[in-house]
Amino acid sequence: MTTFSFATSSIGSPSTARLAVEWAAEHGFGGVEFNGPIRLADVSSDDRAFLSAMASEHGMRYTHHFPPAALPGSHDRATRERDLAELISEIKVAGELGVEIIVLHPGKLHIPGLxxxxxxxxxxxxxMSHYLDFVKAAAPVAENSGVVIGLENMHYIPGWVIRSHQExxxxxxxxxSPAVGITFDVGHAWGSGGVDAGIKTFGDRIRHVQVHDARGPExxxxxxxxxxxxGTGVIDWESVGELVNSKPFxxxxxxxxxxxxxxxxxxxxxxxxxxLWD
Structure with a gap:
């Protein structure tokens, strides 16, 4: 059965995890995707207890979007080490909170001064080599924490590390690693690579789905x-519905x-x- 959640940024970025989960419960959502300004390591002990209770008593499911500004492929070692340390810290807390997925952008290219x-x-x-090493370093921590790193398909245009669905x-x-898969962003796929092509290319690597509409030529x-x-854009959601109905995404x-x-x-x-999907 599909669990619908929302990014906390989509409802105006509540200041705490608890406020986001309360809104989710009030409006009939089964999950929450935490993102800025919510940092998992900063979630208070009271909020952690509340999130745990909502998960155990009401089946609330959680994901977390790691900051999009992270640069796993940076040519600057200090930048990579900083972002990796933060990712590992968030993965460990995610495991404690029962967060199922941490979404990670493969990121933009980064050479200081360019x-x-x-x-x-x-x-x-x-x-690309730096990015692979970065995720390989985080993967064992994710495995031990019971968390999946969802690598998100982004924009296949100059300036980005990944340039195709196949890559x-x-x-x-x-x-x-069993703890590394793909977060399939449908709107991004419409803009770069194609939605149906993404579903076909990614296949069982897809562990999590993000949705938003888009306009303009695919x-x-x-x-x-x-x-x-x-519903305000041009995406045909039929094939996405077939995907999400195939597993409890x-x-x-x-x-x-x-x-x-x-x-x-x-x-x-x-x-x-x-x-559309029922």
Whole structure:
């Protein structure tokens, strides 16, 4: 059975994990995806107890989005080490809190002093190696913590480490850990690589799904034309429904907080998908 959740940023970024979970329960959601400004290591002991009670008594499920600014493929060792230490810390806390998935962006290219878009293909190959080593270092911690690292498909345009569905799938295979899979972002796939192509290429590597609508031609890479309320864009949700109905996925609504009635947009998006997928 599909569990619908939402990114805390989509409802205006509540200041605490408890506030987000209370809103989820009030509006009939089965899960929450914590992201900025919520850092798992900073969740209070009282809130931890509340989250645990909501999980055990009401079946609430949790995921966490690691900060998108992380740079696993950075050419700067200090940057990689800083981000890896933070990721490992969050994974350990995630295990204690019962968080099932930590979403990680493979990230942008990073060489100090250069814009990501001008970094060469040869340097991108080096970045790919750093990214793989980064996730390989975190994977055993995730395994021991009972947490899955969900590598999210992003934008296959200059300036990013991963440039195709196939590269992301191959990176998961290269890491070769049961605690590493793919967070399939449907809106991003519409912009880069294609939705049906992503489902086919990623296959059983998909462990978690994020949804938001988009506009413009499929594969056009229009990054700003995403994170729309479901039903206001052009995505056909039929194949996604077949995917999410195949396993008990957590499906996280990732609609923009810039939508005027952002909380209502999250609820409407959930309700529409339930109608389409039932």
């Amino acid at each position: 814009e990501p878009e001008v970094i060469s293909e040869a340097d991108r190959v080096v970045s 992301l799938a191959e990176s998961v295979d290269a890491i070769d 594969g056009a890479g229009n990054v700003r034309d995403q994170h729309m309320e479901v 957590i499906v996280a609504l990732e609609t923009s907080a810039r939508i005027v009635d952002n909380k209502d947009a999250v609820v409407r998006s959930r309700d529409l998908l339930q109608t």
